[in-house]
Amino acid sequence: MKKFIDKSKDIMGKQFVMIILLVLALFFTALYIGVLARPVSYGMAYSMTIEDTDGTTVDVSTKFISDEIMEVTGFDGGTSVAMQMWCVINGNKVLPTGKLVDETGTSGMTREEYEAEVESMKADPETWNALWESDQVGTINAFSLDSAGEVATCNGAIAFAVVMGVVTIVSIVMAGFSLKFYLAGRKTEGSQETTTEQE
Secondary structure, eight states: OHHHHHHHHHHHTSHHHHHHHHHHHHHHHHHHHHHHHOSOOTTSEEEEEEEOTTSOEEEEEEEESSSSEEEEEEEOSSOEEEEEEEEEEETTEEEEEEEEBOTTOSSSBOHHHHHHHHHHHHSSHHHHHHHTTSTTOEEEOSSEEEETTEEEEOHHHHHHHHHHHHHHHHHHHHHHHHHHHHHHHHHHHHHHHHHHHHO
């Protein structure tokens, strides 16, 4: 066991190993902070279960394709319905337009119509600012979406954050040990050189 520990110290104390571990630790730390700080978990489903007017429960998931498009899926145990809707994201606020994405314009809103509507909303700064305080606006972060008191949870982001948290901590600890062993090795080499010179 002692041989294994000594061998591990030798390997981790090498300069190139120490540099690689430090770079990995910085990378994972930056990635982890980015995941936690981002306002929206793009491509991941925010899920919740709501009760319909007739007493049946419906599983609803919302997935943000981009800052402009959200996909809402409803599943009642037998039928699944999905639709893409235009939305506007402003910081940690999201406003569904209530209009479907349709590039042809036959049963929904085209991109040109969407962009014109957003420009119209932004035309009056006072109205634009007041809009984000209204009840029709939801509050979002990487882990949850709160819309009119109904909270949807992004389980994928939570699982990813837990796994990434463990990986980040392990990478920081490994980099710390590697740096410690490297510095100890340098100190030992320096002492040996001094002893040799004195002899």
